[in-house]
Amino acid sequence: MCDYSLNRHVTDNPVWSDPEYTAFLSEDIEEFHRSVPGYSFTPLVRLSCLARKIGVREILVKDESHRFGLKAFKSMGASYAIYRFIKRVWENRFGVKFEIANLYDPALLAQIDLRPFCTATDGNHGRAVAWFANKIGQRAVIYIPSCAVKARIDNIRKEGAEVVVVDGSYDQTLKRMAQDAEEQGWHVISDTSYPGYTEVSAWIMAAYTTMFREIDRALDDSAETPPSHAIFQVGVGSFAGAAAWYYLQKRNPPLLIGVEPTEADCILESIRHGDGELRSSRGSLRTIMAGLNCGTPSLNAWPLIRDGFRLAVAISDESCRKAMRQFYHPVGDDPRVISGESGAAGLAALIALATAEKLAEAKERLEIGSDSTILVFNTEGDTDPEHFREVTGATD
Numbered sequence: 001m002c003d004y005s006l007n008r009h010v011t012d013n014p015v016w017s018d019p020e021y022t023a024f025l026s027e028d029i030e031e032f033h034r035s036v037p038g039y040s041f042t043p044l045v046r047l048s049c050l051a052r053k054i055g056v057r058e059i060l061v062k063d064e065s066h067r068f069g070l071k072a073f074k075s076m077g078a079s080y081a082i083y084r085f086i087k088r089v090w091e092n093r094f095g096v097k098f099e100i101a102n103l104y105d106p107a108l109l110a111q112i113d114l115r116p117f118c119t120a121t122d123g124n125h126g127r128a129v130a131w132f133a134n135k136i137g138q139r140a141v142i143y144i145p146s147c148a149v150k151a152r153i154d155n156i157r158k159e160g161a162e163v164v165v166v167d168g169s170y171d172q173t174l175k176r177m178a179q180d181a182e183e184q185g186w187h188v189i190s191d192t193s194y195p196g197y198t199e200v201s202a203w204i205m206a207a208y209t210t211m212f213r214e215i216d217r218a219l220d221d222s223a224e225t226p227p228s229h230a231i232f233q234v235g236v237g238s239f240a241g242a243a244a245w246y247y248l249q250k251r252n253p254p255l256l257i258g259v260e261p262t263e264a265d266c267i268l269e270s271i272r273h274g275d276g277e278l279r280s281s282r283g284s285l286r287t288i289m290a291g292l293n294c295g296t297p298s299l300n301a302w303p304l305i306r307d308g309f310r311l312a313v314a315i316s317d318e319s320c321r322k323a324m325r326q327f328y329h330p331v332g333d334d335p336r337v338i339s340g341e342s343g344a345a346g347l348a349a350l351i352a353l354a355t356a357e358k359l360a361e362a363k364e365r366l367e368i369g370s371d372s373t374i375l376v377f378n379t380e381g382d383t384d385p386e387h388f389r390e391v392t393g394a395t396d
């Protein structure tokens with residue numbers, strides 16, 4: 001089962017003047033990422049045989065399963081936000097510029113007496129906060145809903161973080177984390193924004209643009225046609241919001257498409273309502289796509305998605321499983337891609353758009369066909385290895 005809504009609010013020349021969005025103009029983002037030990041471009045792979053099979057010109061997959069050994073893209077945002085947070089504390093305290101290299105000097109950081117960093121997560125962002133805090137000798141407390149699978153909780157603990165398991169949804173977990181952080185004076189590094197908390201999540205969105213720059217460089221190097229369409233997974237919308245900001249500054253940007261689980265379709269719900277205000281999902285919030293299982297969009301992300309995205313698609317867990325299998329058992333000479341639940345959602349949306357009767361109108365309106373080069377993101381690898389093996393039949 002799938003669903004969609006064409007976005008009537010989209011505009012070619014959006015004006016995004018809220019102060020938070022100046023984060024996108026920061027000049028230290030790529031320099032920061034290059035400073036992180038283990039940083040390298042993740043692969044941009046082609047699924048040309050699958051493209052032929054479903055009737056498009058080319059499928060490009062930005063494969064984030066290779067990012068920093070954490071198997072997901074979230075580390076890009078969490079690390080940069082922690083750096084920006086520390087930079088600000090340092091500069092406020094000492095009135096001198098904080099150099100990126102200082103971040104990796106625990107003796108220097110000890111001079112500013114940092115408290116633990118904390119966040120709510122459904123897995124990947126929390127792991128990323130824990131990982132980077134640990135890398136620079138800091139503590140982290142990570143809040144996660146009790147429905148999270150054990151492998152994801154264990155991976156956060158392996159990064160040395162304290163994990164608080166909350167009996168409730170992601171939104172309830174977020175609320176509890178924000179209350180505890182306030183009481184304890186912890187530093188919140190949240191990838192979603194809410195009333196009174198918008199700055200840090202804007203840094204996180206801005207940091208995701210490094211991925212898009214990597215893609216542009218890879219396309220330039222290979223003389224590949226730029227994508228005509230690009231599909232982004234939506235949880236709280238920070239990733240998609242960053243894409244809107246980045247691509248709509250370019251000439252001839254790809255048409256942007258968002259994908260969510262049908263049971264956590266807050267962007268589709270918001271787009272479908274005519275007033276341009278954000279809405280929560282009315283779904284059950286039960287889905288295997290844990291990273292996308294968010295009931296309410298981020299305040300910062302929504303205006304970017306509302307003005308920049310052409311289409312919202314919602315997909316079922318079953319079509320997501322099929323896409324995981326498609327990645328793992330490729331057509332013809334296409335390379336194998338290890339893709340977890342939320343990671344495979346972009347390909348699931350593409351397959352649905354190209355082949356499902358229910359999405360025929362959307363396909364036609366966005367002119368998806370034999371001239372289209374479609375960019376999708378594998379935003380995570382097998383972050384739940386047991387479920388991955390169950391779905392794909394992988395034995396290694």
Ligand SMILES: Cc1ncc(COP(=O)(O)O)c(C=O)c1O
Pocket residue numbers: 072073074122124125191233234235236237238239240290291292342343379380
């Ligand atoms: C693997 C994966 N893909 C996509 C997303 C969606 O990103 P966002 O919450 O910024 O919309 C997440 C969020 O955690 C994720 O973990």
